[in-house]
Amino acid sequence: MDHMADFIATMPKAELHLHIEGTVAAAKVLELAERNGIDIPFSSEAELLAAQDYGQPALANFLKYHYMCTDVLRTGRDVYEITRDFLDRCVIENVRHVELSFDPQVHIKRGIAFDELIEALNKARRGSAVSTQLVMCMNRERSQDSALEMLDLAARHRADIVGVGLDSFEAGNPPVKFQEFYRRAREEGYRLTAHCDCDQENAVEHARQCIHVLGVERIDHGLHVLDDPQLIADVIERDITLTMCPTWRVSDPEPRRLPALRRMLDLGLRVCVNTDDPEEFASRYMVNTMTEVQRRGGFSAEEMTRFMRYAFEGAWLDDAQKAAFLTELDSHLARHLRTGKEPAA
Ligand code: ADE
Numbered sequence: 001m002d003h004m005a006d007f008i009a010t011m012p013k014a015e016l017h018l019h020i021e022g023t024v025a026a027a028k029v030l031e032l033a034e035r036n037g038i039d040i041p042f043s044s045e046a047e048l049l050a051a052q053d054y055g056q057p058a059l060a061n062f063l064k065y066h067y068m069c070t071d072v073l074r075t076g077r078d079v080y081e082i083t084r085d086f087l088d089r090c091v092i093e094n095v096r097h098v099e100l101s102f103d104p105q106v107h108i109k110r111g112i113a114f115d116e117l118i119e120a121l122n123k124a125r126r127g128s129a130v131s132t133q134l135v136m137c138m139n140r141e142r143s144q145d146s147a148l149e150m151l152d153l154a155a156r157h158r159a160d161i162v163g164v165g166l167d168s169f170e171a172g173n174p175p176v177k178f179q180e181f182y183r184r185a186r187e188e189g190y191r192l193t194a195h196c197d198c199d200q201e202n203a204v205e206h207a208r209q210c211i212h213v214l215g216v217e218r219i220d221h222g223l224h225v226l227d228d229p230q231l232i233a234d235v236i237e238r239d240i241t242l243t244m245c246p247t248w249r250v251s252d253p254e255p256r257r258l259p260a261l262r263r264m265l266d267l268g269l270r271v272c273v274n275t276d277d278p279e280e281f282a283s284r285y286m287v288n289t290m291t292e293v294q295r296r297g298g299f300s301a302e303e304m305t306r307f308m309r310y311a312f313e314g315a316w317l318d319d320a321q322k323a324a325f326l327t328e329l330d331s332h333l334a335r336h337l338r339t340g341k342e343p344a345a
């Protein structure tokens with residue numbers, strides 16, 4: 001492993017944009033389909049992996065695949081196992097803190113009750129050395145009433161859920177549709193984020209609504225903030241963190257969004273690097289994603305550390321917890337710079 005790859009692998013890392021339902025490995029999808037007696041349109045790992053080469057429209061095709069895989073999750077045990085496996089992977093990758101999104105509406109529809117879902121997530125979290133927090137994500141194609149019901153169900157678990165988000169089919173489902181949900185969530189003390197996915201219609205307007213109507217502290221993706229100088233200014237003024245996901249598909253030549261990541265850093269935007277749904281993109285987990293972003297995007301060690309600094313700073317941890325992680329991160333960079341150059345080829 002070269003010096004830079006080792007630096008990334010051993011860097012203390014945080015991930016703020018991660019859907020637990022997107023962490024089910026192809027083999028596990030097949031195992032759970034068999035165990036739960038669910039018909040899925042795939043009979044081998046190879047078929048599942050081939051289906052991950054999403055064509056256009058990318059979000060709709062991705063979500064179709066994503067929900068086919070999510071369909072195999074039917075019990076608290078299933079959710080526990082995938083969460084445990086994901087957190088085991090975080091340990092290997094030195095991911096020290098994760099803010100883990102989950103989609104309660106999807107699970108409730110398939111027979112996993114809200115309480116059972118949280119208990120399964122918590123059991124896996126308790127068994128792990130990784131620092132974790134839960135973000136309850138609403139599917140934006142569903143109604144605001146359904147989202148408000150989730151807030152009611154979450155009330156008993158208030159201490160376990162740090163924040164709320166908005167995901168899934170963005171076309172025709174603008175942030176403003178969830179204004180009342182966000183108002184109530186804020187009032188109840190939840191931290192606020194929402195997806196503004198890439199290449200969506202009205203993307204700039206959606207980002208504007210997230211900032212000015214919903215009052216989010218983070219935007220998941222947030223690529224199109226770059227399309228409007230006023231939004232760039234708003235994001236800087238409000239210290240909003242953009243949780244970009246430079247994921248790629250099998251046939252992509254390199255990580256997507258590299259020029260945007262460069263521009264965001266140059267503008268001083270608080271941008272971090274995330275995997276989104278690591279088992280559903282060729283980019284997979286943090287180490288691979290960050291290593292390829294560094295190589296193909298030509299980012300320096302200091303710049304790679306800056307992505308991670310923004311992740312820890314944008315995390316919904318208290319100041320002391322953030323300071324401890326940031327001290328470790330700074331030492332990691334200092335050690336890298338001290339031990340010097342890449343070995344001569
Ligand atoms: N649900 C899971 N992953 C998602 C993504 N990247 N965008 C929107 N909804 C999602």
Ligand code: ZN
Nearest residue numbers: 017167220276
């Ligand atoms: Zn996402």
